[in-house]
Amino acid sequence: MSTTNSPRDAGGTTLPASAPATAPAVTVPDVAPAGSGSAGRPGAPAGNGQRGPAGNGRRRAPAALRALASVWRLWFFAALIVAWWLASASSSSPYFPPLSEILHRLVDLWITGDSKKDLVPSLEHFAIGYAMAGAIGVVGGALLWYFRHVRDAITPLLYFVYVIPSAAILPAIIAVLGIGNGMKIAIIVLASVWPTLLNTVDGMRGVDPLQLDTARVLHMSPLRTVRSVVLPAALPQIMAGLRNSLQISIIMMVVSELVASTSGIGFFILDAQQRFAITDMWTGIIVLAVVGSLLTLVFVAVERLVLGWYIGARAVEGKR
Amino acid sequence: MTTSRGGVATDREPTARGSGPVLSVESLRKVYNAGRADEREAIADVSFEVEAGEFVCIVGPSGAGKTTLLRCLSGLLPLTSGTALFEGAAMQRVPEQVGVVFQDYSRSLFPWLSISRNIAVPLKVRKVDRQARERRVREVLTAVGLGDVGKRYPWQLSGGMQQRVAIARALAYQPDLLFMDEPFASVDAQTRFDLEDLILRVRDEYGVTIVLVTHDIDEAVYLADRVIVLSPAPSQVKEIVAVDLAKPRSQAVTRSDERFTALRQHLLELVTAS
Structure with missing residues (x-):
């Protein structure tokens, strides 16, 4: 699940004393670029401590969980690589060498090599x-x-x-x-x-x-x-x-x-x-x-x- | 019925503070696409004056050229003929001491700027230094009943709050004259009442002259010192109705006043009569 657009503390709307009671509570979307909790960014509720009437008190998932969630989105990509790895493991075709061999060569050439x-x-x-x-x-x-x-x-x-x-x-x-x-x-x-x-x-x-x-x-x-x-x-x-x-x-x-x-x-x-x-x-x-x-x-x-x-x-x- | 045709109403409360009208409109005419096949006359002949401190509402049937008139008056559209003088001078562009509030707050506020920075735009244009800007932004935010929302963005606020921000932005540079084009048409009824009271309070606090276009007759009667009734397009002034309701007005008391009902009835007949 992506947490990027989840309403972040929907109750964070500050309502001035004279604001109409019927004013809809504003959900504050999370638009933080890097998803970190930096102060003063658009999504941060302007706080005088007042809470709007419709707060559901929902908080964002902790950072570790969100990181896990974004990794999880790559599951299909990962599955394809595993499939490639397995399917090519015993390959003797000169055009499709085993992935393990390609990766070894990649390290030799591009990481340790010139x-x-x-x-x-x-x-x-x-x-x-x-x-x-x-x-x-x-x-x-x-x-x-x-x-x-x-x-x-x-x-x-x-x-x-x-x-x-x-x-x-x-x-x-x-x-x-x-x-x-x-x-x-x-x-x-x-x-x-x-x-x-x-x-x-x-x-x-x-x-x-x-x-x-x-x-x-x-x-x-x-x-x-x-x-x-x-x-x-x-x-x-x-x-x-x-x-x-x-x-x-x-x-x-x-x-x-x-x-x-x-x-x-x-x-x-x-x-x-x-x-x-x-x-x-x-x-x-x-x-x-x-x-x-x-x-x-x-x-x-x-x-x-x-x-x-x-x-x-x-x-x-x-x-x- | 206390009415008077044409220019100056005679039986209006003496609200003028300066000398001479703030706004004086003489035989204003506006033709779109003049000289072309799709030529359309929006405004035929409109004349009226607005005194300092006055609250004037312009009503008329839909398509009566109300918005066109306001755009001409505020210097956004060139007139075809006639004159519109602001404090005695012809309007070439939007005059410095004129503010405009549009109906569509969600489009007129800049979504890429925070509330504070939206309100500070006209101050920046006038090269007000940063400290004075911040002070002024806080002042007008308080004046429109918004507290600590400066760091937030327009799209994070409700419609009513956004329109309050738009009003605050117009007030930021203390205009003498405020034009409002159906400012409360896009908010719910309760918010509308609140904003109506807000604008009356702001008028008293800032001593600003207000010309407000609306299609809502109740709103016009509730807010105005005088109501200008336009005919269907090409518009002319049908009648100028002085609103002799007690001030300060309040939603509960004023709207249940017999006089309110009578004025409302009269205006309704004027607007709906073809």
Whole structure:
């Protein structure tokens, strides 16, 4: 069971003396990013000690239990690995070596060995490329949102470029930029900038007009309106775009190393396959999966941090 | 019936403190999509004045352009013709000393900001320093009957509490004139009574002039010094009704007053007559 959305101390609503007796008790959802009990976070009840009428006194499960619960969610994943382990244990197929053998090799190559050096250039390209794509996407999207006429002129072109499979522009980029690091970063940026850009434009266009009216009523300057209203209001969609861009960045990081490259994890996998070192090849794929998962986990953690309000508001909406 | 047509009602309580009306509206006209095929005249000709400290309610049948009128008055929509003067000056944008409270509190409060920070927004815009901001936020939260909710988020509060926060935010920078667009239409009946009394109390405490749009005639009679009745769109002022009920008002006493019933009856006839 996931405890993430359980009402946390539903009786924690503080009702002022003059509040109507019929006011619904507010359930305070737990939106803490890391689930730890830090003070002053959104889910913490503002305490003057008063308790609302509808308290059911339910407390959150202790931390250890919650940790166990999140591990339990991985049961199917674990079961698959066990099945793989058992099914491949006596395998003599050169293409599907026993999992135990792959893992041994993985430790030899990637933990005690030197192959981890292959990760460095890959992650460097990814970090630079993804950061650039994110920045260009958000800033460019905001500019396109602001300059409506430019947007109207450019949008059809954007969608036209967006549908080109990223790998298809790789030859063109190699032709222009050669096969160095610049090419690899460029392909990551070019392929992954679109989801963020388009989501930023869309998210900003979708800002509730009443919130913009409110900004005017409160005399916010245009710049403050963008920074304090449009950007946060569009943030849920911007983050969705950034997440999509993240996946594409990881894909393009590998793809760029499959062509005319002598380093990086993509090169490692391709090279192992060509040397017929199938076990090595599998270790590369597993490392890539682990790296991708870790990057996604980091992203989700950041998302929970900056969109805590959104996740919380959605949870409340769902209960109404 | 104590009524007067057009501009200034003559038999109203002397509540004015300054000289000249706070708000003066002259032949206001609003046409949407002017000159296009889907041209629609929302407001034909509306004139009235609001004196300092007055509480004026605007009622009318649904679709009478009440919200359009309020948006024009508060500087959110340009007028097609006519004038709307706030403290003698034409409104280009929303004037500094005007506050607006919208019906839809859940959309007008920023869900990504805590209650305190929501209320502090207009103060930050006016470059009030942090200490003064915090003091002011505490003050207005107390004024609207909310205690220690500053650290919480709008979506963690009930509807009535959220609207209190919206009122607190509008009061934070001490406006001279407060526009309210059906502010209590989205809350339950009991909360509504509480909020009505709250706004009357706040009016007395802060000496703020209030123009409130509502479709609820009882509410208009209960709250207002004068009620402006609009005709169906394109709207005109049908009549301005002075409400000569005793003050301070209370839900139990005022609403059972014979005068209340008579005024209510009269307004109902005005609004429903086509």
